[in-house]
Amino acid sequence: MASKNTPVVPQSLRALDQLKYEVASELGIATPQDGYWGTMMTRDTGAIGGHMTRKLVALGEQMLSGNSGQSGRF
Numbered sequence: 001m002a003s004k005n006t007p008v009v010p011q012s013l014r015a016l017d018q019l020k021y022e023v024a025s026e027l028g029i030a031t032p033q034d035g036y037w038g039t040m041m042t043r044d045t046g047a048i049g050g051h052m053t054r055k056l057v058a059l060g061e062q063m064l065s066g067n068s069g070q071s072g073r074f
């Protein structure tokens with residue numbers, strides 16, 4: 001069993017990190033220049049995580065339904 005915060009597919013780390021920055025940009029949230037997210041407001045990081053989850057669930061549903069009419073990307 002994977003421990004908390006350990007992805008099931010380790011190769012997905014780069015894609016998840018990229019998605020985090022994309023979502024932050026879409027929401028108009030400034031990302032930390034030094035890469036340390038610990039000083040950000042909880043409300044902002046929660047919004048980013050929530051939107052990431054929404055996008056990943058939608059992508060999973062799309063893949064399960066066999067509907068690949070969209071780009072297939074986040």
